[in-house]
Amino acid sequence: MVDMIPSPPQRHRRTLSTTVVDETVAAAATLVSKWHPDDANSAYSLFLHASAPEADHFLRAAADLHRSMLFFASDPTNAHNGHGLVQAHHLLDTAMRRLQLELRLLLSAPGRDHDARSLRALAQTMMAAGYGKECISTFKERRRAALRRLYTVVQLHKLTWDQVDDNIQSWLATARAAFSSVFPAEKELCDTVFAGDASVGDAVFExxxxxxxANLLAVAEAAVARARRAPERLFRVLDVHDALSEVLPAILSVFGDRSEVAKRACSALFKAGEAARGALASLEASIQKEPSKATAAGGAVHPLTRYVMNYLVFLADYEGALDRINHQQQQQGSPECSSSSSSSSSMSIGWLVQVLLRKIEAKGGSYREAALGHLFLANNTHYVAKKVTNLQEAIEEDDYGAAARRHVDAYVRAAWGKVLNAIAAADGVEEAVMEAVATQERWVAADEEMGEMLRAAATAAVVPKYRMFYRRHGAAVRLTPGDVNAMIAALFGGIATDSTSC
Structure with missing residues (x-):
């Protein structure tokens, strides 16, 4: 029997493939060494300062190193492959550190639009080589820092309302820019850089x-919470509501309608609407609680009338916000996101005008002199009528001017009735005129227009009848029609006329 002679062990020989891979690694080593991340000139960017072909060569070299690692790892029994694997891994790790540095440089370049093509190619190379974690970590670090410069949120819970109010001024512009422009651009950048995997891009953006x-929305939430039901803070709440309504479509589109950011924005918008309705209800309550006996000296325009009407003039500038808030209320109190409107703000503003007018009527009835009560009503209704012209489309057309004229007529009848009765009876006429004038000397008109209206109405009612009386009894009286006319003309801030002209 022939003894079996053991065959000699197989020797691994270099193959053509091995030679090609070795040459590829050597070429990559030269390029990696040139752009070593630890060099003193590492701030000099391969992508920003070198030529585009060289940057592409570096990316291809990194990909070649990864493929070389896979080649060497495919035959671990080959001693040469083991050495080649270690070398390729070391070079790849160095190349990836360079790309990580390049990513920082690209994302930090001041005054320069991001080179989306370079960023995308760089990210794809890193992630394909198994360095996705480093790529994503570096990207998020730089982009967070960039966005953090947008707006610095102070500790709002420690601030007074005035400080929050001042904070809102800059917040309004920042929030509009951030949600309408900055965040959409950031989402586009994430989608572009991580285009290979949409889920990764979405996660990075979040x-x-x-x-x-969330920091930006915290300012809106703080403003609404601090506003409570204070009418004087309503306008800031409406500013917040306006801004949130404006940016809400972008928030839903960029962050997604089921995202926490969208839910928080919707909640803030809803609460702003609730706060606005609360402030209007508080204003209505304060009007109704105003003591009816608290009148104005001389029948002047009451401070309540001035405050409420000037408030409503400012409020009319927020018709759009009021429309949306009214529509929000119609949605069964649900904090749903919607920027559409289907109702008018006329009920809100118009209703408050009516509440004010009812209070004015009650105050007018509190005067001892009926004439002074009617003068008060004429002045205040006239003031309302003048302000209503500034409300434009905010309330339905109503002839408040006619109401003011009716009160003027009622004033004339009450203030000059005794004089007219005396003329009719031809008894005590001059005494009645002097008493009427003396009583009204300290009464006031809302403005020059109302003063002219009051003087004209009194002159038309009294002077012609006094002139007829004077023609019959002139020898027995000392006041001429011109004297009476001048007395009336001097009332309510007027200037006495020359008595000879009458």
């Missing part, structure tokens, strides 16, 4: 933008 978006 990690980068959510905290800053």
């Amino acid at each position: 990690d980068v933008a959510n905290d800053q978006a």
Whole structure:
């Protein structure tokens, strides 16, 4: 029997493939060494300062190193491959550190639009080589820092209302820019850089933008919470409501309608609407609680009338916000997101005008002299009529001017009735005129227009009848029709006329 002679062990020989891979690694090593991340000139960017072909060569070299690692790892029994694997891995790790540095440089370049093509190619190379974690971590770090410069949120819970109010001024512009422009651009950047995997792009964007978006919304939430039901703070609440309504479509589109940012924005919008309705209800209550006996000296325009009407003039500038808030209320009190409107703000503003007018009527009835009560009503209704012209389309057309004229007529009848009765009876006429004038000397008109209206109405009612009386009894009286006319003309801030002209 022939003894079996053991065959000699197989020797691994270099193959053509091995030679090609070795040459590829050597070429990559030269390029990696040139752009080593630890060099003193590492701030000099391969993508920003070198030529485009060289940047592409570096990316291809990194990909070649990864493929070389896979080649060497495919035959671990080959001693040469083991050495080649270690070398390729070391070079790849160095190349990836360079790309990580390049990513920082690209994302930090001041005054320069991001080179989306370079960023995308760089990210794809890193992620394909198994360095996705480093790529994503560096990207998020830089983009968070960039967004953090948008707006610095102070500790709102420690601030007074005035400080929150001042904070809102800059917030309004920042929030509009951030949600309408900055965040959409950031989302587009994430989608472009991580185009290979949409879920990765979405996750990166959320990690980068959510905290800053939440910080911005925190300002709105603080403003609404601090506003409570104070009418004087309503306008800031409406500013917040306006801004949130404006940016809400972008929030839903960029962050997604089921995102926490969208839910928080919707909640803030809803609460702003609730706060606005509360402030209007508080204003209505304060009007109704105003003591009816608290009148104005001389029948002047009451401070309540001035405050409420000037308030409503400012409120009319927020018709759009009021429309949306009214529509929000119609949605069965649900904090749903909607920017459409189907109702008018006329009920809100018009109703408050009516509440004010009812209070004015009650105050007018509190005067001892009926004439002074009617003068008060004429002055205040006239003031309302003048302000209503500034409300434009905010309330339905109503002839408040006619109401003021009716009160003027009622004033004339009450203030000059005794004089007219005396003329009719031809008894005590001059005494009645002097008493009427003396009584009204300290009464006031809302403005020059109302003063002219009051003087004209009194002159038309009294002077012609006094002239007829004077023609019959002139020898027995000392006041001429011109004297009476001049007395009336001097009332309510007027200037006495020359008695000879009458």
